[in-house]
Amino acid sequence: MVLFMRIFLTGATGYVGTAVLDAIVRAGHEPLALVRTPETAERVATRGVRPVVGELAAPESWVEVAATCEAIIHTAFEGTRQGVSLDRLTIDGLLDAARRRTEAGAATTLVYTSGIWVLGDTLELADETAPVNPPDLVAWRPSHEQLVLDAASSAVRAAVIRPGIVYGGARGIVADLLKEGGNGLIRIIGTGTNHWPCVYDRDLADLYARVVANPEAQGIYHATDEADERVEDIVEAIAEHSKTRADVRRVPIAEARTKLGPIADALVLDQRVRSPRARTLGWEPTLHSIAGNVARLLEEFRDARAAA
Ligand SMILES: NC(=O)c1ccc[n+]([C@@H]2O[C@H](COP(=O)([O-])OP(=O)(O)OC[C@H]3O[C@@H](n4cnc5c(N)ncnc54)[C@H](OP(=O)(O)O)[C@@H]3O)[C@@H](O)[C@H]2O)c1
Numbered sequence: 005m006v007l008f009m010r011i012f013l014t015g016a017t018g019y020v021g022t023a024v025l026d027a028i029v030r031a032g033h034e035p036l037a038l039v040r041t042p043e044t045a046e047r048v049a050t051r052g053v054r055p056v057v058g059e060l061a062a063p064e065s066w067v068e069v070a071a072t073c074e075a076i077i078h079t080a081f082e083g084t085r086q087g088v089s090l091d092r093l094t095i096d097g098l099l100d101a102a103r104r105r106t107e108a109g110a111a112t113t114l115v116y117t118s119g120i121w122v123l124g125d126t127l128e129l130a131d132e133t134a135p136v137n138p139p140d141l142v143a144w145r146p147s148h149e150q151l152v153l154d155a156a157s158s159a160v161r162a163a164v165i166r167p168g169i170v171y172g173g174a175r176g177i178v179a180d181l182l183k184e185g186g187n188g189l190i191r192i193i194g195t196g197t198n199h200w201p202c203v204y205d206r207d208l209a210d211l212y213a214r215v216v217a218n219p220e221a222q223g224i225y226h227a228t229d230e231a232d233e234r235v236e237d238i239v240e241a242i243a244e245h246s247k248t249r250a251d252v253r254r255v256p257i258a259e260a261r262t263k264l265g266p267i268a269d270a271l272v273l274d275q276r277v278r279s280p281r282a283r284t285l286g287w288e289p290t291l292h293s294i295a296g297n298v299a300r301l302l303e304e305f306r307d308a309r310a311a312a
Pocket residue numbers: 014015016017018019020021038039040041058059060061079080081082083090117118119120166167168169170171175176177
């Protein structure tokens with residue numbers, strides 16, 4: 005029996021969080037969405053979602069509300085110099101909310117969003133038991149995952165979701181490639197012979213919904229479409245679908261590091277990843293390739309940009 009839950013969601017306006025919000029609304033749950041401004045609050049309220057106006061940096065603005073919820077899903081991340089310390093502060097707040105519930109005799113499900121880059125280069129197919137070997141950009145992430153996993157108890161169900169590179173709509177790394185294709189020049193960092201583990205946004209969101217709904221779900225879940233696509237194949241397919249065939253430029257890693265910083269090393273990771281634990285929840289990605297779905301993804305990209 006599926007239980008309808010009250011769910012506190014951070015990052016509800018973000019790329020991952022928007023998809024998760026849609027999925028949990030569709031599943032009949034009652035989301036309470038952390039938003040930063042009254043304007044955003046109004047926007048989510050028109051969708052029948054209860055906004056909680058607050059800030060990751062001010063846990064007092066949301067911990068009490070989070071403590072009234074059966075499940076807490078954390079997808080927010082601030083892409084600034086403070087991002088990592090804010091994520092740590094947020095985890096402390098989420099654990100505080102879970103502790104308050106435990107003391108009141110209530111159970112909690114905690115879902116933390118990590119990312120597949122924590123695995124580093126994968127020498128073999130990597131499932132959820134694979135050791136981590138993060139590049140500098142996400143060297144901090146495994147300890148944050150562990151803080152959440154360590155909270156597991158008879159009253160707390162703790163799960164970590166590691167999405168692959170997300171595609172779909174008009175946001176994220178793959179949408180940037182689609183945009184570059186439209187502008188006639190797509191850049192590949194490094195040789196492009198490396199494999200990216202990717203996941204369609206709606207499929208990813210479906211995994212979050214399954215994790216909260218399944219009383220047995222806890223621990224680490226990978227979310228990847230298992231297509232093992234090479235970056236150069238993704239880019240070629242996008243270039244071919246551009247109105248006039250886009251040029252492709254390979255940017256040497258040293259140059260990319262100078263221009264982009266540590267994300268350059270994450271973009272050249274060679275990763276082939278499997279998600280068997282997610283599949284035990286009945287999760288089955290509906291899209292299995294970017295290259296094979298470029299026409300559809302371009303249509304989604306244009307629709308999402310027009311709607312923004
Ligand atoms: N996108 C991917 O391909 C991908 C892949 C793997 C893992 N992940 C992980 O998934 C998480 C979310 O990524 P994303 O791509 O969805 O990011 P995003 O689109 O930038 O969304 C970030 C969300 O966090 C909120 N936020 C940022 N700072 C905040 C603050 N100080 N207080 C309250 N809310 C704040 C933003 O709210 P505003 O709308 O107010 O800015 C937004 O809703 C990150 O941890 C990321 O590493 C992403």
